[in-house]
Amino acid sequence: MNKILEKKVLAPTLKQIVVNAPLIARKAKAGQFVILRVHERGERFPLTIADYDREKGTITLIFQEVGASTKLLGNLEVGDVILDLVGPLGKATKHPHAKRVVCIGGGVGVAPVYPEAKELYENGVEVISIIGARNKDLLFYVDEMKKVSKELYITTDDGSAGRKGFVTDALKDLILSGMEIDCVIAIGPMPMMKAVSNLTKEYGIYTIVSLNSLMVDGTGMCGGCRVTIGNEVKFACIDGPAFEAHSIDFDEQMRRLRMYQEEEKLVDCKCGEAEKNVEN
Amino acid sequence: MSRTKKHPMPCQPVEERIKNFSEVALGYDEQTAIAEAKRCIQCKNPRCVQGCPVGIDIPQFIQKIAEGDFESSIEILKSKNSLPAICGRVCPQEDQCEKLCVVGIKNEPVAIGRLERFVADWERVNVKPKGKQVTEGKKVAVVGSGPAGLTCAGELAKMGYKVTIFEAFHQPGGVLMYGIPEFRLPKKIVEEEINSLLDLGVELKTNVVIGQTITIEELFAEGYEAVFIGSGAGLPYFLNIPGENLNGVYSANEFLTRVNLMRAYLHPDWHTPIKVGKKVAVVGAGNVAMDAARTAKRLGAEEVYIVYRRSEEEMPAREEEVHHAKEEGIIFKLLTNPVEILGNEEGWVTGLKCIKMELGEPDSSGRRRPIPVEGSEFQLDVDGVIIAVGQGPNPLIPRSTPSLETSKWGNIIADEMTGKTSMEGVFAGGDVVTGAATVIKAMGAGKNAAIAIDQYLKNKG
Numbered sequence: 001m002n003k004i005l006e007k008k009v010l011a012p013t014l015k016q017i018v019v020n021a022p023l024i025a026r027k028a029k030a031g032q033f034v035i036l037r038v039h040e041r042g043e044r045f046p047l048t049i050a051d052y053d054r055e056k057g058t059i060t061l062i063f064q065e066v067g068a069s070t071k072l073l074g075n076l077e078v079g080d081v082i083l084d085l086v087g088p089l090g091k092a093t094k095h096p097h098a099k100r101v102v103c104i105g106g107g108v109g110v111a112p113v114y115p116e117a118k119e120l121y122e123n124g125v126e127v128i129s130i131i132g133a134r135n136k137d138l139l140f141y142v143d144e145m146k147k148v149s150k151e152l153y154i155t156t157d158d159g160s161a162g163r164k165g166f167v168t169d170a171l172k173d174l175i176l177s178g179m180e181i182d183c184v185i186a187i188g189p190m191p192m193m194k195a196v197s198n199l200t201k202e203y204g205i206y207t208i209v210s211l212n213s214l215m216v217d218g219t220g221m222c223g224g225c226r227v228t229i230g231n232e233v234k235f236a237c238i239d240g241p242a243f244e245a246h247s248i249d250f251d252e253q254m255r256r257l258r259m260y261q262e263e264e265k266l267v268d269c270k271c272g273e274a275e276k277n278v279e280n
Numbered sequence: 281m282s283r284t285k286k287h288p289m290p291c292q293p294v295e296e297r298i299k300n301f302s303e304v305a306l307g308y309d310e311q312t313a314i315a316e317a318k319r320c321i322q323c324k325n326p327r328c329v330q331g332c333p334v335g336i337d338i339p340q341f342i343q344k345i346a347e348g349d350f351e352s353s354i355e356i357l358k359s360k361n362s363l364p365a366i367c368g369r370v371c372p373q374e375d376q377c378e379k380l381c382v383v384g385i386k387n388e389p390v391a392i393g394r395l396e397r398f399v400a401d402w403e404r405v406n407v408k409p410k411g412k413q414v415t416e417g418k419k420v421a422v423v424g425s426g427p428a429g430l431t432c433a434g435e436l437a438k439m440g441y442k443v444t445i446f447e448a449f450h451q452p453g454g455v456l457m458y459g460i461p462e463f464r465l466p467k468k469i470v471e472e473e474i475n476s477l478l479d480l481g482v483e484l485k486t487n488v489v490i491g492q493t494i495t496i497e498e499l500f501a502e503g504y505e506a507v508f509i510g511s512g513a514g515l516p517y518f519l520n521i522p523g524e525n526l527n528g529v530y531s532a533n534e535f536l537t538r539v540n541l542m543r544a545y546l547h548p549d550w551h552t553p554i555k556v557g558k559k560v561a562v563v564g565a566g567n568v569a570m571d572a573a574r575t576a577k578r579l580g581a582e583e584v585y586i587v588y589r590r591s592e593e594e595m596p597a598r599e600e601e602v603h604h605a606k607e608e609g610i611i612f613k614l615l616t617n618p619v620e621i622l623g624n625e626e627g628w629v630t631g632l633k634c635i636k637m638e639l640g641e642p643d644s645s646g647r648r649r650p651i652p653v654e655g656s657e658f659q660l661d662v663d664g665v666i667i668a669v670g671q672g673p674n675p676l677i678p679r680s681t682p683s684l685e686t687s688k689w690g691n692i693i694a695d696e697m698t699g700k701t702s703m704e705g706v707f708a709g710g711d712v713v714t715g716a717a718t719v720i721k722a723m724g725a726g727k728n729a730a731i732a733i734d735q736y737l738k739n740k741g
């Protein structure tokens with residue numbers, strides 16, 4: 001179990017792995033995630049289930065190497081085993097009845113938005129997609145997204161591919177073109193989700209985002225992932241991670257994500273190399 | 281040595297122990313244990329036994345210690361309690377066995393818990409484990425590997441059932457592993473005690489969240505003929521006051537899990553980070569609050585407060601924990617209720633606004649109800665706050681099992697004696713049924729459910 005079967009480097013710090021995880025693959029739905037531990041002394045951290053194959057019993061994870069834990073995972077090769085892997089966690093995203101949905105993925109957020117787009121497409125919903133990245137080297141899943149979308153728009157910060165600008169620029173164009181949009185699903189960095197939410201709020205378009213709050217257990221046990229939505233406090237891991245966007249306190253979420261910035265720098269991510277877990 | 285008092289427990293000196301996570305209480309040596317055992321007058325009708333939720337034959341196991349026959353003593357203990365090294369350390373003895381001890385009427389009671397710990401520790405060092413046994417009976421699933429689940433599984437395995445425990449975390453033990461700190465209950469002891477239980481022939485599957493990875497119904501479809509739910513009370517309660525989501529505010533569950541299960545006290549060697557302020561307020565006065573306060577101290581907080589709205593008399597923590605906390609310099613702000621957590625522009629905690637309380641008439645819990653004293657607001661300057669005001673049952677199982685009846689607080693409704701729930705073949709016990717209680721009560725519930733499951737499966741044929 002938990003053996004890495006395939007590995008692809010999508011961009012220098014962006015990796016995709018396919019993992020043998022039959023129990024998780026059997027149950028996974030769009031919007032759900034797993035929690036992993038890659039090292040004996042390692043932390044527990046969440047990644048979205050970007051894809052799954054129920055027959056083969058595998059799940060696909062796509063991750064950006066941003067710190068120790070994701071680097072340790074990135075160091076694993078085909079044949080290596082993930083020490084601990086638990087899921088599927090969180091609720092499946094509840095899609096509203098809609099004829100046309102705009103799916104927006106920013107940065108590594110394309111990974112979690114893909115299963116949403118795919119599920120909508122399979123249910124006969126018209127999907128319009130916007131994917132954004134800093135530059136063209138960081139773009140991935142363009143073909144996969146194309147397959148499930150009626151139209152696909154690309155934006156890059158530097159204009160090296162698609163339209164120069166942000167995903168919100170492309171979204172605003174669509175809105176101003178008079179397109180009828182029943183729902184927007186936006187997943188990416190917190191500031192991007194906030195910007196999309198602000199825009200769609202202005203036009204009264206129902207919007208779903210998926211929060212990447214700090215998590216420990218992922219089962220509702222620690223409360224570390226709490227998020228203020230309107231007057232209520234929810235736990236992102238069991239009540240979400242997907243929520244209706246317009247009343248989320250995004251500033252609180254961004255602030256909470258910075259909680260351990262100093263401590264995170266101190267962890268040495270080389271420690272795992274000598275002691276990988278090989279399936280016996 | 282005086283016969284009127286318990287033999288004192290040797291402890292790490294205060295100045296040293298607040299700088300480390302090693303166990304505070306060091307345990308009796310053989311001589312002290314024998315001397316303490318001799319304080320027991322071997323009652324014909326031992327009242328102490330009535331105070332023990334699992335009915336240990338207390339005079340008998342103590343008699344064997346007095347005779348120096350530790351091996352027989354541990355056998356007597358283990359016939360009723362499969363986790364004695366743990367219970368000897370964490371049972372609230374003053375409310376249970378020792379409360380009823382006759383020696384305690386005029387003098388201090390016999391130190392039953394310390395003696396239990398002594399023999400259990402002696403066994404761990406001196407008796408070789410028997411090795412893994414194999415069982416081949418009907419399949420039973422146990423959800424959760426806290427004291428309730430472990431005990432239920434162990435008892436069923438002894439009866440010959442093929443038991444599988446499903447645990448959400450990557451390590452078994454429940455609160456014993458993630459909640460109670462190393463300095464009070466060393467994790468190595470928990471691991472060893474769990475291993476000897478698993479050796480009875482129990483299979484353990486970690487990283488499985490029942491309700492998410494597999495549902496209760498699916499367990500039956502996979503051939504399990506009965507299910508025991510011992511999923512505990514892991515959902516942290518908050519105060520619902522302004523400022524609770526500021527950076528630097530933790531639930532005690534998160535704080536303790538980071539430190540115990542994830543070993544954040546060894547950061548960055550272990551990778552999970554923790555933030556501890558210079559001045560920390562812990563809200564609540566149960567065992568959980570004492571553990572959080574003493575942990576914060578060890579992580580380097582200079583001033584640690586216990587903020588509690590009632591008075592010392594009502595504090596629910598074990599006597600020994602309060603005593604140790606005071607020795608370690610924890611500052612008790614009693615009859616004090618937090619009303620708001622204050623923060624700076626970057627969203628970090630800077631203070632806890634409190635109001636003084638006084639005690640009025642007794643409330644439904646029989647304790648005098650605290651009432652705010654008007655105009656008595658004041659501010660504690662702190663840069664860390666830990667909320668330890670209780671936990672409820674986790675909703676994942678009820679949510680995914682509609683036919684399982686729960687109370688309005690989300691506790692699974694189960695028969696007190698048998699653990700039978702509203703669902704055929706499903707039993708439950710421990711904190712998930714009673715709300716946050718004690719290790720030994722959870723074990724008692726696990727044991728009773730095992731007996732009921734055996735009955736049920738025999739009747740089913």
Ligand SMILES: Cc1cc2nc3c(=O)[nH]c(=O)nc-3n(C[C@H](O)[C@H](O)[C@H](O)COP(=O)(O)OP(=O)(O)OC[C@H]3O[C@@H](n4cnc5c(N)ncnc54)[C@H](O)[C@@H]3O)c2cc1C
Nearest residue numbers: 045046047048063064067068069070212213214215257264
């Ligand atoms: C539900 C969910 C799904 C996610 N899905 C993906 C995904 O599919 N692909 C992907 O690349 N990333 C995903 N993330 C983010 C991913 O969990 C973090 O990037 C990762 O934990 C960083 O850990 P690190 O040790 O490598 O970096 P660090 O240097 O430790 O942290 C870098 C930053 O990542 C965030 N972070 C750190 N620890 C955690 C944690 N335990 N939980 C959440 N965030 C944390 C913090 O903002 C931190 O400042 C998801 C997060 C959540 C909550």
Ligand SMILES: Cc1cc2nc3c(=O)[nH]c(=O)nc-3n(C[C@H](O)[C@H](O)[C@H](O)COP(=O)(O)OP(=O)(O)OC[C@H]3O[C@@H](n4cnc5c(N)ncnc54)[C@H](O)[C@@H]3O)c2cc1C
Nearest residue numbers: 424426427428448454455459490512710711717718719722
């Ligand atoms: C910090 C702290 C200090 C304490 N100190 C004391 C003390 O000194 N003395 C004392 O007697 N009591 C003490 N208690 C209380 C005592 O620990 C509990 O009453 C006892 O552990 C309850 O046992 P349990 O088996 O019901 O649940 P738990 O110990 O909570 O175990 C439940 C287990 O089930 C797992 N689980 C939950 N949901 C699922 C799921 N859906 N699928 C799979 N697994 C799941 C959890 O991960 C956990 O491992 C303390 C509690 C805390 C939190």
Ligand code: SF4
Nearest residue numbers: 332367371376377393
């Ligand atoms: S298990 Fe607890 S209550 Fe029972 S004898 Fe031991 S310490 Fe006392």
Ligand code: SF4
Nearest residue numbers: 320321323328381382
């Ligand atoms: S009540 Fe006290 S003195 Fe009597 S048997 Fe029990 S422990 Fe011994």
Ligand code: FES
Nearest residue numbers: 218220222223237
């Ligand atoms: S991650 Fe612990 S409650 Fe959500």
Ligand SMILES: [Mg+2]
Nearest residue numbers: 067068069264
């Ligand atoms: Mg990290």
